[in-house]
Amino acid sequence: MHIVQVVNDSNEVVAAIVNGDELELLAQPLYTIALHAANQERKLDAVLSEFRTDATLSYDKAISDGRLRAPITHPEPANLLLTGTGLTHLGSAAPRSQMHEGENVEAKTAQPTDTQRMFDLGVAGGKPAADEVGAQPEWFYKGTGHTLRAPFAEITMPDFALDGGEEAELAGIYIVNDQGRIFRVGYSLANEFSDHVTEKQNYLYLAHSKLRDCSIGPEIFVGELPEEIKGNVSLHRGGEQLWHRPFMSGEKHMCHSVSNLEYHHFKYATFCQPNQLHVHFFGAAVLSFGDDIALEDGDEMRIECDITTRPLSNVLKRVSASKPVIESL
Incomplete structure (x- = not known):
């Protein structure tokens, strides 16, 4: 459904x-x-x-x-929490590890990057037995319902951003009932839009790079997630296709089980508060940034997969960001 x-x-x-x-x-x-x-x-x-x-x-x-x-929203947007995880898909470590190696040739050959080591932890222990706790994945905070954009709407890129790039992935949608019990509503196609140039400067800037708009939908798939999901992500400029890549998801192509990702998010009591709504991104395997594509104002990002009936499409819009004014009370 x-x-x-x-x-x-x-x-x-x-x-x-x-x-x-x-x-x-x-x-x-x-x-x-x-x-x-x-x-x-x-x-x-x-x-x-x-x-x-x-x-x-x-x-x-x-x-x-x-x-x-958006296929689900909260009447109080601050109570819709956008979070995610990365290095969850087989093959996802290579572009991220390359991004974080820098230009030091000696460093490249000396030892694996922190990114590669994190990925290896997931490969070794990301799919635990039902009665065990698996390896802890990468985790990040992305924002609240205030930055969740509707399907076919603009995704904005503030002028202080160094880049804006699509991240085609799946997201789990969760609601916490009045008693603090967590329920999965379903799954959605997602564009976890990020600033990869900022992240490349230093991987400790990952937290900054994630604080951008995002979009999910247009549909929530209610049911069991298939073992394998096939999709396509493409970029379009001036009505012409600029870039295209297929992507795979589902646990067949992941080094973490969905249940392991869920456990390591909801083990924190702060994410189990009554009436919260959670959108938790499961990670991307392919990025146009890895192919040296730089998005421009007006470019369309289009994502589709075989568990949705329509694509998720958003257009990039560059906007001016006002400088915050901090006043003393």
Whole structure:
């Protein structure tokens, strides 16, 4: 099952079930429906009948009219936490390790980078037995719901950024019920947009490089994640394809299990607070930055995969960032 969010004719954001080219609109946003299910300890698909309406909308029209929103949002955006992990996919270490080696030839040959060592830890222990704790993955904070952009909307790049590049990946979507129990809503295609030039300056700048806009959707896939997911990511400039790469995801292509990534995020009590919403990015395997592509204002980033029915598309927009003014109280 695939769920999106749209603006209905009453100018309200509501969830909708994807039925081919048609969207079957529900009466409430997905957050409200998912929290209702989580508090009653019922499956999401079991409660949807309580929120059905007779309203429908063409999927294509929802896109063309700009009525699509992120597939899940929080009524208080600061309580939607964007976080992620990296070096989770087989083959993902090479471009990151090369990025962090720098220009010192002697250093390149002396020993593996911290990036490579972190990746090796995941290969050795990222898929533990059910009763064991696996290797701890890389983890980062990306922001809150204030920087989550809708599908087919602009992703902004502040003028202090040195770069802006797509990261095509999957994300897990989680809600914490009133009693602090964690429930997985589903999975979504994601563009975990980052500043790779800043990261390349020094890997300790990774935290800075992640504090950028991002986008998920257009759909949340509700169900068990397939072992293998096949996708494509492409960049388009002036209506022409600039760059393209296939990508693979799912545990078949990962050195960490999804359950291990989930454990090492939710083991922290601060992420188990009632009514929180979490979008946790699972890591990218391919980057256009690794092929020396520099995105420009107006470029389109397009990501698609076989567990969604429509692509995730966003256009890069460079914006001026005002200098913060700090005042004493």
